[in-house]
Amino acid sequence: HKRVAILISGGGSNMVSLVDSMTGDHPARPCLVLSNNADAGGLAKAADRGIATAVVDHRPFGGDRAAFEAELCKPLLEAKPDIICLAGFMRVLTGDFVSRFQGRMLNIHPSLLPKYKGLNTHARAIAAGDAEHGCTVHEVTAALDDGPILGQARVKIAPNDTPETLARKVLEWEHKLYPAVLERFARGDKAPVMLP
Numbered sequence: 001h002k003r004v005a006i007l008i009s010g011g012g013s014n015m016v017s018l019v020d021s022m023t024g025d026h027p028a029r030p031c032l033v034l035s036n037n038a039d040a041g042g043l044a045k046a047a048d049r050g051i052a053t054a055v056v057d058h059r060p061f062g063g064d065r066a067a068f069e070a071e072l073c074k075p076l077l078e079a080k081p082d083i084i085c086l087a088g089f090m091r092v093l094t095g096d097f098v099s100r101f102q103g104r105m106l107n108i109h110p111s112l113l114p115k116y117k118g119l120n121t122h123a124r125a126i127a128a129g130d131a132e133h134g135c136t137v138h139e140v141t142a143a144l145d146d147g148p149i150l151g152q153a154r155v156k157i158a159p160n161d162t163p164e165t166l167a168r169k170v171l172e173w174e175h176k177l178y179p180a181v182l183e184r185f186a187r188g189d190k191a192p193v194m195l196p
């Protein structure tokens with residue numbers, strides 16, 4: 001099996017959807033859930049599922065991203081992952097870190113990239129009057145929320161949607177999209193998954 005490390009910062013619902021998909025004849029298995037936040041709700045969900053967890057807090061490093069990443073690398077390299085999935089991991093990674101894992105690191109982002117890189121994507125899509133929104137899984141490159149697109153799921157924006165209701169609708173699709181992309185990617189297939 002391909003070994004998959006998953007990086008989280010929060011509730012970890014995408015991590016759970018990935019972990020729960022890696023059974024049976026799936027070509028990959030989880031090897032580590034790593035968080036920059038000791039309070040991340042996802043850590044307990046991973047431990048419940050028998051997956052090794054680790055925490056590297058970014059805060060003691062202040063703004064020194066290279067020093068933080070040197071620590072982050074330790075448990076990550078020990079786990080010997082073939083694939084790294086960022087799943088609600090809310091730290092920006094340096095080009096140095098990214099280049100170590102280039103071609104085998106994936107991210108999920110809550111917008112139809114290349115639209116709305118960065119934060120507050122749901123509010124920005126509503127404010128722009130967009131008819132649709134969604135989520136994207138892409139290969140991670142040095143540029144933020146950039147890199148080859150491996151899959152997208154589209155969601156219609158309703159006239160009464162708020163950032164919160166839209167976030168919930170998009171998250172449901174994230175939970176379908178990310179596992180579908182990971183399975184295909186783990187088989188060596190980079191053709192994009194387009195949902196629904």
Ligand code: GAR
Nearest residue numbers: 010011012013014087088108109110
């Ligand atoms: C998800 O919506 C994910 O797309 C987003 O954070 C949420 C994490 O939820 N990621 C980003 O905004 C990355 N910049 P989860 O912890 O329940 O998976």
